[in-house]
Amino acid sequence: MGVKAQRQGLTMNASSLFQLDCRADSSSAIAIRTTQLSKTYGDTIAVDNLSIDVNPGELVALLGPNGAGKTTTLKLLLGLLQPTSGHAHVFGLDCARDSLSVKGAVGYVPDEPAFYDFLTGEETLEFIAQVRGLPRARAMVELAETIAALQFEHPLTQLVGGYSLGMKKKLAILASILHRPRLLLLDEPTNGLDPQSAATVKAVLRAMSESGVAVLLSTHLLDMADRLCDRGVVLGKGRLLFDGRLQELREQSASGGSSTLEDAFLGMIRLHSEEQ
Amino acid sequence: MDVACAFLRVTWLRVVRTSLGKSRHPGGSVQLTATGLVPAALTLMGLVVAFHIGTASQSSPDARQWSIFGAFLMAIGGVAQAEMPPSGSRTAQASMLSHPLLLALPVTPWVRPLLALASQPSQILFPIAILVGTANRSVCSWLSAAGLGLLAVVAGAYAAGISTTVARATRWRWLVRTWPTLMLLLGICGASAMLLAAYLGPARGPAKLLTLAERALSSCSVAEIAMGWLVPFPVLIVLGAAVLRVTVRVGYDRIAMAPQLRTYPDAGSLMRIADIEKLMSSRDFARPALVVAAQIFTFALSFVGAYAAEPKLRALGQDRLGTLHALCMTVIALYSCGVAWLITRRAARSVARDLAAAPLLSTLPIEPRELLEGKASAMRFLALPFLAAMLPWIIALPASLGQEMLWRLGLVIAAFWLVAQGGVSVTFLRQSRVRQQSVSWLNVEMLLLTTPLSGIVLANSLPAGLLGLVVLGAISTEAKRASQRAMRWVDDAGDGAVRDTEVWRAMVALGVFSVFGGIGSSVLLLLAPERTRFAALAVVLASQILLGAQTVSRKGLDPLFPRGARGWLRTAAAPAAGMISVAAAAVYLLLLRRLHIEMPQTPSAAGVTRVAWLAVVLAGAPIAEELFFRGWLQPALPRELPSRWQPWTFALTAGLFASIHGPIGFVPVLVLGLIAGALRMWTGGVVAGIVVHMMHNVFAFALF
Structure with a gap:
């Protein structure tokens, strides 16, 4: 039972909700492993020799300014893009080649979620459950508490075409945890959410992480990253600038007189562009 | 009572x-x-x-x-x-x-x-x-x-x-x-x-x-x-x-x-x-x-059915049977056009929905071809109720006519099954190459499915219709195969993924128009004129209009009309070029006479049939063929060919153009194609080509 989740007023039973089968063999023990991963679009380098490891149960923030390659990295991990060079593995599966198996194990929340406009929210979840081969009724019952906590302003029985961006985002988050993924990839998960829903989402993420799910979320909200995640990965123009505890990032620049994460982050980005 | x-x-x-x-x-x-x-x-x-x-x-x-x-x-x-x-x-x-x-x-x-x-x-x-x-x-x-x-x-x-x-x-x-x-x-x-x-x-x-x-x-x-x-x-x-x-x-x-x-x-x-x-x-x-039109049509059809139930119809003299036959053919042909339209529309909407939902679909463990399969099976039955509605009046017809219409209807139902099967694949294929968000139901590729349909509808015998079905089946299967190979969620310009197959590309370029040309020129030869004048009129005009409408979706290609005063001035020189084409044809004809080679005779036609024939030969065919060959194929081919072939696209187009016109007329039509192709490049539009083409056809028509 997550303590922080309780603080958020949630009665989510994380251990029963997101119980995982942890009998994975050693090769697939690591949730994400990228080795020298690169992706170029024409002349633009989106991701440059990125090598990171993420273990199950870790909650990692992917930080960086606009155009740093955060979304591209997430898409490479899901197999939606083919890497120009290098490899990305999720639980030992090659993301580019075993895309289907990867998608089966991973939950993904896109930056701008889109659904079938002519299905209702419920039907969308049922459709996803159907595609993922889950018993529909069970999936919905298990999500009921999360649905209640997310406070949809319109009932889920209305067509998705009428939803606001925030509603779609919430629906996308529901959709991504429907099948109890072992890895969650989230692209700006709290974008467009009201503070209350954002808090709920954070609680859900924390609960999942505590039950052994690896979570990688891209965000530009340093505040949120600071409070939610222990570990941060900072990208700048596709290159890995920092990988470690966010506390360390703050301490690194503390010598410069400031100790907020924001200053540390901005300093690092400035330094990087000066190097270039 | x-x-x-x-x-x-x-x-x-x-x-x-x-x-x-x-x-x-x-x-x-x-x-x-x-x-x-x-x-x-x-x-x-x-x-x-x-x-x-x-x-x-x-x-x-x-x-x-x-x-x-x-x-x-x-x-x-x-x-x-x-x-x-x-x-x-x-x-x-x-x-x-x-x-x-x-x-x-x-x-x-x-x-x-x-x-x-x-x-x-x-x-x-x-x-x-x-x-x-x-x-x-x-x-x-x-x-x-x-x-x-x-x-x-x-x-x-x-x-x-x-x-x-x-x-x-x-x-x-x-x-x-x-x-x-x-x-x-x-x-x-x-x-x-x-x-x-x-x-x-x-x-x-x-x-x-x-x-x-x-x-x-x-x-x-x-x-x-x-x-x-x-x-x-x-x-x-x-x-x-x-x-x-x-x-x-x-x-x-x-x-x-x-x-x-x-x-x-x-x-x-x-x-x-x-x-x-x-x-x-x-x-x-x-x-x-569409719905209102379908209902009015069904209503008219029901009337025919009720009228046909009248025993008087059965007692009709042999002299009236021809008219009845033509009427039935027209109804089947028009009905088929409507159903084809419905299927292509639905396929386009379906693909548009999937494209809009791609951010969700691409993250699910599902292959695009599974989606495709599901959609095809949802479409398969679409035409069945429509076509079955035609049965009552077919049964009401005199026995000989009724039997003929029955196998025709069977053929049409089978054909629509295949069209529905391939329809979504074709739309997907097109979208994967064009890659734009708005999905048009008007696309040249879809013609590949709908044109053999006209051949099947108007086949002069059951074996001919079955042959048409085989052709349509091959096209539908290839469309499915190509789409299964091409469709993937990876949509990355640099991934080098195959977006269609060579066979499919060739089919699209060649197949569409040859079928059309075949219908336009031979429908009156295939069927006895007095029995089919309505059907021939309806189908030829419908196909020509459909083909003309296809040019709506030629986004990104060269414009159809010449640009600026210079282009139009050059277009004014078209009649001179037309004379060259006519002269070449005349010389060729004289040569044939010398060699005692007979040109095939066009059927002797009178009345409505003659008017239809004239409309097709003098107006419909030149416009439709020029729109397709010079308007679409000539600017579209360079995108499919290696660069060293590109200067010769007009010649290649002319060759394909001539090849659909039969062996005896090949040479003069090739000359016509070359002239029209050159004019397309020189004037920047298709108007000059249409003028030359019309002159050529008037000459050919006047001579025979």
Whole structure:
């Protein structure tokens, strides 16, 4: 039972909700492993020799300014893009080649979620459950508490075409945890959410992480990253600038007189562009 | 008379109910939908046909024919109902009462539940209608029959509503799910019973009822039956329009209302992608113009059917048979055009929905081809109810003509199965290459599927039609294969993924137009002129117009009209170039005469046929062919060819152009193609090419 989740007023039973089968063999023990991963679009380098490891149960923030390659990295991990060079593995599966198996194990929340406009929210979840081969009724019952906590302003029985961006985002988050993924990839998960829903989402993420799910979320909200995640990965123009505890990032620049994460982050980005 | 009236009224009330029940469509407006009307219309036709078991004398071989097709129709109606959504819907009961349409009606509150129930999908009505119609032989006026029919409607609605509620409240969920199947079985049983009755003769059991029906119908004139068929359609349309106005005024929110119109089946049942496709399509697809046109057409068709039922038709002299044949061919051809349009439309909407939902779909563990498969299977049955609606009047035709039309209809149904199969693949394929968000149903690739169709529809014999089916099957299969290879969620310009296959590309470039050219030039040769002048006119003009319309979707290609004064000045030189082309053709012709080679003769034609022939040769063909070859193929080819071939695209185009014109005319047509191709490059438009082409054709026509 997550303590922080309780603080958020949630009665989510994380251990029963997101119980995982942890009998994975050693090769697939690591949730994400990228080795020298690169992706170029024409002349633009989106991701440059990125090598990171993420273990199950870790909650990692992917930080960086606009155009740093955060979304591209997430898409490479899901197999939606083919890497120009290098490899990305999720639980030992090659993301580019075993895309289907990867998608089966991973939950993904896109930056701008889109659904079938002519299905209702419920039907969308049922459709996803159907595609993922889950018993529909069970999936919905298990999500009921999360649905209640997310406070949809319109009932889920209305067509998705009428939803606001925030509603779609919430629906996308529901959709991504429907099948109890072992890895969650989230692209700006709290974008467009009201503070209350954002808090709920954070609680859900924390609960999942505590039950052994690896979570990688891209965000530009340093505040949120600071409070939610222990570990941060900072990208700048596709290159890995920092990988470690966010506390360390703050301490690194503390010598410069400031100790907020924001200053540390901005300093690092400035330094990087000066190097270039 | 009374039984006939009871039958007709009851069934028509059912039609009214079905169409109104389906009319709150999420297209932002209220419409009558074809899908709602078709099963009802089929059931009606089945009943009318079943009546003819009685009208034809028992010893006549016609009686068997009638009964078989009555049974067939009802089975089709059952299938159509099964294809429609299950009647059980989670929110239907509750939502119906609060529906704005219902609230807008100026009725006392206690009537509303009645109306709400009456608008429920209730397949139970069909057997009730039969029961009422057959049992009530003492009904003497059509007024009381109509009252009884209304009673049957309400009772049926209640029964259906109650049975659904009971099924939902208890554990009999299987009943809700299997309802359409049960009704289909019931329909088949009913049809079998009628068949049996027809064979047993008047003395035995249920056949007595049929004898009664025979007696009743014999006093009913053709005009009366025709009125029974005709009147409800315009009434429905006017009523629908009025209801639409009212609901729009009180406020109709498609997003809020749509889910209640057609709902996802209850939890526990398996929802296949095909089902989801059908669900979304029913909420999304709404074309008032198409629906009204389809209804007017069905209505006209029904009239033909009713008229055809008139024995006088059978007694027609041989001299009139030709006209009748031409009329039938025209109807089939036009109907086919409509269904092709429907399928291509639906495929485009379907792909557009998938593209919009790509951020979701691409993250799910599902291959695009699985989606494709589901969509194809949702489309397969789309044309069946439409085409089956043609059966009654085909049966009413004189035997020889009826048999011919029957195999034609069989061919057309098979062809539409293939078109529906390949339609989504083709749209997907096109989209994967064009990669734009808006999906157009007008695309050249789709012509590859729809053009062999014209060949099949107008085939001069069964083997020719079967050959056409084989061609269409090959194209459909290749489209599917190509799309399965090409479709993937990776949509990355640099990934080097195959986006279509070479075979498919070649098919698109070559196949489309050769089929068209074949139809344009040889349809009158294939078929005896006096029997087919209407059909030939309709098909040739339709194909030419369709082809012209295809140029709408030529985004990104060179413009069709010359740009600036210079381009138009150059275009003015076209007649000179045309003279060169004509001179070349004349020299070639003289050469042929010297070598004593005879050109094939065009058929001697007179009257309407001659006008059609002239229109095709002098106006239709030059415009259509130039639009395709110089307008589309010439600028499109460089994108498909290696760069060293690119300067020669005009020659390649001319070669392909000549190759569809047959071996003897190859040389002059090649010259014409080269000249038109060069003019296309020089003037920047296709107008000059059209002028040259017309001059060439006038010369050719004047000479033969």
